[in-house]
Structures are given as C-alpha cells and as structure tokens.
Amino acid sequence: MARYLITTWDGAGNLVPTLGIARALVDRGHDVRILGHETITRRCADVGARFVTLTQSEGWDAMDTPDDFEAEVKLMIEELCFSSAIARDLAQELDREPADVVIVDCLLFTAIDVALASGTPTATLFHTAYSIFRGGPLVEMFTPGIAIANAARAELGLPAIESLAEIHDACARALVAVPEEFEPDVADAANVVRVGPVLDAPALSREIDEVDVGDGAKPLVLVALSTSEQGQADLLQRCVDAVARMPVRAIVTTGAAIDPATVRAGVDTQVVRYAPHADILPSASLVITHAGLGTTMAALGRGVPLLCTPMGRDQFFNAEQVRTLGAGLMLMPDASSEVIAQTAAQILGERSFASSAEQLAVSISEYGGAAKAVAVLEALGQDR
Known part of the structure; x- marks a missing residue:
C-alpha cells in the first residue's frame, strides 16, 4: 500500500478524471487523501x-464565477493557479503527514512547486487539452502569473522559470486525460503519459435524478451545458427550443447553476438537474453541449457525435477539434433555436458524423483511463 495525496480544486469538470483516479487508487488498496475545496x-x-x-474553501464557489472574462481570469490567477493559500495548505499537509506520491491539478502551479520542492515524486494531472498550455491564448492569459510563480519558487529554493510549461515539465509524470487523436499537432514532453479520458468516474452530485431514455422509437438527444455558471441560461433555452422543433426525445441536464423549473420544455423533453451522462449516452444519438472537455470526452468515448456551442475557457478549442475530426459541428453561442435545430438535424441525418465518433471511441478505449493512470502512479511510488 502506498500513500497518495491528490491536490485539486472545485472546478466541476476537472473533478471527473481526478475523482475517477482517486477511486481507482482506493480500489487498489492504497491510502488516498484529497486536498481540495469543501464543496x-x-x-x-x-x-x-x-x-x-483547503483553508481557502470559505467563500469559494465554483458555481458562481464571474460572467466577465477578464474578471474570471483575474480570479483564476489570484485565487487558484498561483494561490499562496493553496500552496501553503499543501506544504502544511505534507509536513503533517508525508506521502509517497503527490498528484496536483495542472492549473495549480504554485502547489506543484511546493510538491517538487518537498522532494516527493510528483505527477500533474491534465483534465483539459495539454496543447493549450504549450502556447496560444491560455499561455498569454497566464503570463502575469510567471512573476508570482518565480517569487514563490525563490522562497522554496527553486530556480526561476521563463514559461509555465517548465513547471509541468519538472514533474516526474504528466498524466493527460485527453487522447493524442484530439490534439495531434502537439509535441508531448518526455514526462507525458496519455491515459485518455476517465469514462467510469463517480457521480459529481449526491442527488441524482431519474431519467427515461425511451424505447428507441425516436432519436435521443442529450442537452448538457456547463455545470458551473457561465451565463448559459439563454443558450440552454434556445437549445431546448431547438429540440422541441425536432422529431426526437431529449434529456436536458442543467447542473447546479440553473433550476430545471425555469426551463420551458416540449412534451418529449425531460429536464433534470443532474443525471450521470454515462447512463444516458449509450442510448443517445447526439449531444448538444458547450464543449467542456468532460462532456466532450464522455460523448466521444461512447461514439456519440456532438453539436458544440462553446462559450469560453477551453471550449472553442474542444469544439474546433470535434469539427476537424468530423465527429460533429460547431455553432457560436448566439445561434438561434432555428439554426441549432437545423444543425442538429444535419448531424443526425448524415451518418459520417456518427461514424467518426465511433472510430474515436475505439481509439479512446485503448488508452486505459483511470486504470492506466493508477499503473503509472504505482510505478512512480515504487521508484521512491
């Protein structure tokens, strides 16, 4: 039995691979601690x-992030990615009870540095595309954090960095829960292990609603936008209005951010707050989503095509990859219900979209997911 300490945060989608790997480690008989927000x-x-x-838990609410993009970035930099409080909590926890391996969320840069400075074998977990951390808008967005990171690194006795990628590259392993096929143009660093999506993750809610997937007489469409607040209420309603125009059944999951009672739905549409997508996707013919990576990977891992309506964060990247791979189409989030319905009908009507998604499902199944991650982490613990 090895001792694993997982440091994470409540960001909804990032918890899918994190909790899935944590449960797999527990099932293998290991002692697992999770350091994270109380929520x-x-x-x-x-x-x-x-x-x-985390001591930072008081006042943190992943379901209530700022609608303004610049304000959200500022919150991420100050309260999450380069948080001295999260870094301090990890240092104190390691002092209180050492670990054989530390796993740290890829966005928690100062916490990763604490783990590295402790001398404990460290893995970082990418719950979003690896390539967006190697260059592009996200890297530019986090540039102010380099100075913060270097100040903290100096106190830890670590050398200064010129790019945040150096922090990830210093980890013994970088576990990436995204298949190589989804980002073929990136060069993985030597420490990268592509474990692929974690499709058997535990539920992200203690309250699970019952859903009726139907008898297959009509195609089933899953409508699932962000679990957290991204100002998606109007877009969600337009998606629901779109499926009402179509000869389909639909299940809509609103997540914690939206009350299902506020959604106006057609007679063949069921609206719930939360139901595991794994229970719905085997019967689904299409997913309409904001293209968060968790929902995107869940759909592709089960061979279901997508209609993506990205709103921000990494969603435009994910949606573009879905389109490029032929597994779906993308619309801007201001698309009308008529256009959403027409595009959804196109995906349902052209077999090529489902065929591409099914081919990706075959590829994804070969990665191993949580089981692969556990094998890597166990080997890392044995090397100590």
Missing part, C-alpha cells in the same frame, strides 16, 4: 478517500 465533499459522491479541506 467537493458536499456535492460529489464519496470515492473512499480521506478528505482534507
């Missing part, structure tokens, strides 16, 4: 790990 334990299913609450 994770309040909302998500128990995975059998010991939970340690």
